[in-house]
Amino acid sequence: MFSKACEYGIKATIYIAVKSMRHTRVSLKEIAEEVNSPVAFTAKILQSLAKSGIIDSHKGPTGGFEIEESKIDTIKLHDIVHAIDGDNIFVGCGLGLKQCDATQPCPVHDKFVGIRENLKMMLQNTSLYELATGLDIGLTHLKR
Amino acid sequence: MFSKACEYGIKATIYIAVKSMRHTRVSLKEIAEEVNSPVAFTAKILQSLAKSGIIDSHKGPTGGFEIEESKIDTIKLHDIVHAIDGDNIFVGCGLGLKQCDATQPCPVHDKFVGIRENLKMMLQNTSLYELATGLDIGLTHLKR
DNA sequence: TTTATTTAAGATAAATTTGTCCGAAATAAG
DNA sequence: CTTATTTCGGACAAATTTATCTTAAATAAA
Ligand code: FES
Ligand code: FES
Numbered sequence: 410m411f412s413k414a415c416e417y418g419i420k421a422t423i424y425i426a427v428k429s430m431r432h433t434r435v436s437l438k439e440i441a442e443e444v445n446s447p448v449a450f451t452a453k454i455l456q457s458l459a460k461s462g463i464i465d466s467h468k469g470p471t472g473g474f475e476i477e478e479s480k481i482d483t484i485k486l487h488d489i490v491h492a493i494d495g496d497n498i499f500v501g502c503g504l505g506l507k508q509c510d511a512t513q514p515c516p517v518h519d520k521f522v523g524i525r526e527n528l529k530m531m532l533q534n535t536s537l538y539e540l541a542t543g544l545d546i547g548l549t550h551l552k553r
Numbered sequence: 554m555f556s557k558a559c560e561y562g563i564k565a566t567i568y569i570a571v572k573s574m575r576h577t578r579v580s581l582k583e584i585a586e587e588v589n590s591p592v593a594f595t596a597k598i599l600q601s602l603a604k605s606g607i608i609d610s611h612k613g614p615t616g617g618f619e620i621e622e623s624k625i626d627t628i629k630l631h632d633i634v635h636a637i638d639g640d641n642i643f644v645g646c647g648l649g650l651k652q653c654d655a656t657q658p659c660p661v662h663d664k665f666v667g668i669r670e671n672l673k674m675m676l677q678n679t680s681l682y683e684l685a686t687g688l689d690i691g692l693t694h695l696k697r
Numbered sequence: 698t699t700t701a702t703t704t705a706a707g708a709t710a711a712a713t714t715t716g717t718c719c720g721a722a723a724t725a726a727g
Numbered sequence: 728c729t730t731a732t733t734t735c736g737g738a739c740a741a742a743t744t745t746a747t748c749t750t751a752a753a754t755a756a757a
Contacts (some may be wrong), residue, residue: 410642413715416647416649419660420660437734440650447716449714450715452735453715453732453736456736467723468722468723468732469725472733486661504695505557506696507697515694517563520679524675531668549662550659553651582703594745600706611753613704614703614750615754616704652749694754
């Protein structure tokens, strides 16, 4: 469904959000531990999330990653997935045709667009805030 | 969403079904042409679909692939996807946790299981027969 | 029986994704 | 200013997926 990079990226972003709500920056090392992800690979993903403007990064001692508090509510799961995996999952054909539209549909088109739209809506309607809150109050978990 | 192998496998199976409904065997070469897939890779996929019992293969002149006509109606998209991509898409955690269940859910669990179940139902309710019929009457297409 | 045709099987190779390493750049603090 | 800390950036490596090649096995027909 999502790439490994995207899975790590989502988990990392949620963790950063939890800490940011407490006005605490968090280091790459800590994130990778909490998310159970390879440190150096996580660094790459965080780098790209920073370039996409989803998270902020700061170098040096006391540095680390954070998310502007006002953004936590407006950032949606959709934004994170889109930043890392692109838009193929939202607009691409389920059977890999170069173009998906109803004028020359693949055999699963009619059935697939519903699922795809469903997923898209879910991601667009899910805010980072609610994900972070669920984690913060111990309702959900990042490792297992 | 699905692997390349699965995309090719689905399209190939649908094409074989169309031909089988006309009691015609079809060769690897023809399948790969119609499906726009690499020949040798397609061979591997068909081989595994044959081992899974979804399609039948026959060697030698007049050989090729076919599907028992009585099966075309009972084979579901779910069976093809499961045979090629396994069951991770049906039971796996959206964020890659080793185990997905409600006792220790990841942050997206509640929202993800709906989508996943939705997809599963769609695949279980979609028969090879209806996919093949749509293609046969020119309503849908395998290439673009 | 010989030949031509077609899939099976295993080894190999290319491409992509995932993951690592290391030096550079920034920056906070002594 | 110097040092310690932390992210950045690029090169590199491993693993997985996708794709190819070659030889064998089966089998239909001449
Ligand atoms: S054309 Fe395949 S999903 Fe739309
Ligand atoms: S635990 Fe992640 S989807 Fe169920």
